[in-house]
Amino acid sequence: MIKKIIQICTILIFLAVAILPFLRQIGLVIPFDKEFVSLFDQRVVLIFTRTILIALGAATLAMVIGTLLAFLFEYTNLPFKNFFQTLSFLPLLIPPYIVTISWIQFSFPFSIYNPGTVIFILGLAFYPLVTFIVKMALRNISRNLEDSARILYPLKKVLRKITLPLVFPHILMAGFFVFVLSISEYGVPAFLRVNTLSAEIFFQFATFYNVESAIILSIPAIFLAILLILFYNFWVKKRCYITISTFLKKNKEGLKLQKKSLIFSLFFILAVLLFSIIIPLFVLFKESKLNFVGAFEIAGNSILNSLWLAVLGTTIITTFSFFLAYFFQKSKHMDILILLPIAIPASIVGISLILFWNTKTTQFLYGTFWMIIIGYFIRFAPFSTKTLSPFFNQIHSSVEESARIAGASFLQTLKKITIPLMKPGVIVAWFVGFILCLGELAATLLLSPPGFQTLPHRIENLMHYGAPETISSLSLILVFLILFPVGILLISKKSSKFLNNIYGNN
Amino acid sequence: MGIIEIKNIDKSFGKNKVINNLSLLIEKGDFFGIVGSSGCGKTTLLRLITGLEIPDKGEIFIKENCVFSKEKRVFVEPEKRNIGFVFQDLALWPHLDVKEHLEFVLEAKKIPKKEREIKINEILRIVQLEKINSFPQELSGGEKQRLAIARALIQGTEILLLDEAFSNLDQILRNDFKRDLLFLKERFNLTVICVDHNAGELFRIVNKIGVMEKGGIIEQGRPKELLQNPQSEFLRKIKLNGTKSCSMNN
Numbered sequence: 085m086i087k088k089i090i091q092i093c094t095i096l097i098f099l100a101v102a103i104l105p106f107l108r109q110i111g112l113v114i115p116f117d118k119e120f121v122s123l124f125d126q127r128v129v130l131i132f133t134r135t136i137l138i139a140l141g142a143a144t145l146a147m148v149i150g151t152l153l154a155f156l157f158e159y160t161n162l163p164f165k166n167f168f169q170t171l172s173f174l175p176l177l178i179p180p181y182i183v184t185i186s187w188i189q190f191s192f193p194f195s196i197y198n199p200g201t202v203i204f205i206l207g208l209a210f211y212p213l214v215t216f217i218v219k220m221a222l223r224n225i226s227r228n229l230e231d232s233a234r235i236l237y238p239l240k241k242v243l244r245k246i247t248l249p250l251v252f253p254h255i256l257m258a259g260f261f262v263f264v265l266s267i268s269e270y271g272v273p274a275f276l277r278v279n280t281l282s283a284e285i286f287f288q289f290a291t292f293y294n295v296e297s298a299i300i301l302s303i304p305a306i307f308l309a310i311l312l313i314l315f316y317n318f319w320v321k322k323r324c325y326i327t328i329s330t331f332l333k334k335n336k337e338g339l340k341l342q343k344k345s346l347i348f349s350l351f352f353i354l355a356v357l358l359f360s361i362i363i364p365l366f367v368l369f370k371e372s373k374l375n376f377v378g379a380f381e382i383a384g385n386s387i388l389n390s391l392w393l394a395v396l397g398t399t400i401i402t403t404f405s406f407f408l409a410y411f412f413q414k415s416k417h418m419d420i421l422i423l424l425p426i427a428i429p430a431s432i433v434g435i436s437l438i439l440f441w442n443t444k445t446t447q448f449l450y451g452t453f454w455m456i457i458i459g460y461f462i463r464f465a466p467f468s469t470k471t472l473s474p475f476f477n478q479i480h481s482s483v484e485e486s487a488r489i490a491g492a493s494f495l496q497t498l499k500k501i502t503i504p505l506m507k508p509g510v511i512v513a514w515f516v517g518f519i520l521c522l523g524e525l526a527a528t529l530l531l532s533p534p535g536f537q538t539l540p541h542r543i544e545n546l547m548h549y550g551a552p553e554t555i556s557s558l559s560l561i562l563v564f565l566i567l568f569p570v571g572i573l574l575i576s577k578k579s580s581k582f583l584n585n586i587y588g589n590n
Numbered sequence: 591m592g593i594i595e596i597k598n599i600d601k602s603f604g605k606n607k608v609i610n611n612l613s614l615l616i617e618k619g620d621f622f623g624i625v626g627s628s629g630c631g632k633t634t635l636l637r638l639i640t641g642l643e644i645p646d647k648g649e650i651f652i653k654e655n656c657v658f659s660k661e662k663r664v665f666v667e668p669e670k671r672n673i674g675f676v677f678q679d680l681a682l683w684p685h686l687d688v689k690e691h692l693e694f695v696l697e698a699k700k701i702p703k704k705e706r707e708i709k710i711n712e713i714l715r716i717v718q719l720e721k722i723n724s725f726p727q728e729l730s731g732g733e734k735q736r737l738a739i740a741r742a743l744i745q746g747t748e749i750l751l752l753d754e755a756f757s758n759l760d761q762i763l764r765n766d767f768k769r770d771l772l773f774l775k776e777r778f779n780l781t782v783i784c785v786d787h788n789a790g791e792l793f794r795i796v797n798k799i800g801v802m803e804k805g806g807i808i809e810q811g812r813p814k815e816l817l818q819n820p821q822s823e824f825l826r827k828i829k830l831n832g833t834k835s836c837s838m839n840n
Contacts, residue, residue: 228681236698
């Protein structure tokens with residue numbers, strides 16, 4: 085009985101908080117029949133097309149880089165492989181707008197304010213996601229599937245004819261996630277003055293106070309999100325031949341790189357790392373002029389706000405996601421609903437929440453930091469749930485059933501059996517949530533109560549009038565805040581072993 | 591010299607020595623069964639013969655050609671050994687249909703496109719598999735097994751290795767499979783090596799048996815002779831059980 089009540093509460097809360105605001109926003113369009121025509125305006129079509137092309141470009145770049153790295157890490161005798169693997173994961177942790185700030189401060193002899201740069205930055209920011217997913221898929225391919233072809237062909241051809249087609253759906257899946265993340269990205273196009281759907285909606289709402297236009301513009305984005313999630317669920321997922329388990333098998337490593345290939349591979353990895361992480365961090369470091377004390381004085385409050393908000397938000401998200409994953413990990417229909425917010429641009433999340441909560445009855449919540457927490461929840465609960473799901477898959481239902489048969493209640497089983505077994509998954513989900521919350525920008529910009537700023541919010545403000553060294557210092561502080569817990573997790577012997585198990589370092 | 595000759599091979603995975611100074615001679619036309627408890631190195635032995643694993647020492651000859659010699663620094667790649675191998679889990683490629691499975695093999699063997707269709711139809715007729723455009727996940731257990739056999743045989747091999755071929759089949763399918771196997775052996779003039787922990791099945795069809803323990807062959811010979819005077823604990827247990835289909839998982 086109690087299990088059923090918790091299950092119903094979980095779904096109702098999720099629907100009310102994460103889905104209802106978008107449905108209301110779609111409903112709000114009906115009175116704007118005049119503005120509705122503007123949807124087909126040449127300018128809107130141009131912005132929409134540009135957004136799609138940028139997302140496609142970023143997804144393609146990330147897929148090419150990510151897949152090549154996954155194969156190099158998984159199948160070759162590349163030297164310093166573990167070191168390169170760890171480094172190549174870092175760009176995913178650093179918010180892409182921080183890298184954009186760095187490239188803006190780098191003195192290029194040409195203009196970087198164009199869609200090409202947006203593609204370049206987003207592709208290099210999200211390739212680790214592809215590497216991670218493809219690497220997991222590669223490890224989970226039964227060795228016999230490759231060996232049965234190995235009897236007929238050399239390894240290189242087996243990789244091309246058997247392994248690549250087997251993991252191709254996973255490459256597509258990873259590309260889909262990059263595409264979706266690129267569409268919803270606000271910071272990078274906004275800082276580079278490239279008008280994408282997410283940026284345009286934000287400007288219409290926050291700069292021109294044209295609420296109707298912002299709402300109208302958000303409709304194609306919401307429908308695109310729904311289409312993408314349906315495409316993912318009914319096309320991409322169905323074509324995945326490999327079931328990914330969280331705990332990976334041993335590295336396969338069978339391809340001995342010849343001198344020429346080895347040099348090319350090392351050059352490729354170094355180039356990727358150089359452009360995705362080394363140069364951006366170096367530029368920020370150089371531009372900061374080590375003015376960290378001054379930066380603290382300017383934005384000390386924002387740093388503190390970011391920290392406690394991220395801790396509180398992540399804890400709420402992880403707790404809720406735990407139940408969401410527990411109850412609905414195998415439900416196809418709920419999967420569509422859980423994933424939907426991922427595909428919706430952050431600026432739309434912000435606007436939807438404002439329109440939904442800005443009423444007389446909900447004034448107690450509107451205008452408080454809780455709005456930011458709700459924003460975090462909508463944006464990142466899907467990530468947290470998806471992080472937890474594979475961990476739940478590892479726990480066989482008989483483990484819980486045997487506890488119930490032994491006389492334990494649902495809550496006792498949850499406390500004594502499920503939660504302890506899920507501890508590693510909860511820790512990973514918490515860290516994923518913390519990193520995402522700490523770097524969130526677009527929804528926070530719209531939802532922050534007056535006089536309240538998080539660190540990303542402060543950095544965005546300073547981009548308009550602040551000194552470059554303050555911006556760079558604060559950007560580095562944000563990077564440090566994100567990387568610090570990851571570092572602790574890696575240094576801790578137990579966690580390190582556990583993370584290696586998941587990420588697949590040897 | 592036999593069709594396969596193995597001389598004093600060792601194989602370790604880390605500190606675990608799986609094959610220990612193993613020597614074995616398989617004559618042309620043999621139906622050789624290798625039995626032993628789980629983890630005694632049976633599958634590793636097959637993988638060493640195919641070249642999927644490299645021995646730490648010793649020599650392996652196939653059809654009088656040296657395919658591995660530590661001393662002479664010889665290692666012939668798996669794709670050049672022309673051995674048919676049916677894996678325990680069958681290892682059918684989920685993204686290829688029945689026809690594509692067989693075409694993939696014929697392409698590797700550089701068979702001209704015109705001849706491929708004829709060969710595919712012939713092998714499918716022999717193994718009695720009709721669902722030419724079905725994917726593995728659409729086939730029954732028995733059909734999957736027949737596809738795996740067809741894939742191994744279409745390359746025109748003389749040597750067929752079977753890894754725990756009976757383990758995934760129910761009793762009715764096992765009987766069918768035994769009958770089919772004997773037929774295919776004669777039809778293609780094969781030398782077959784079949785490993786199984788379920789010794790009862792093998793004793794009924796093979797002409798020679800080798801018992802493996804701790805990475806070595808501890809006794810070998812004709813099934814009847816071995817059972818009359820069993821030297822190993824493994825065979826004594828089988829004799830005690832009257833060669834019933836018994837799982838010897840220790």
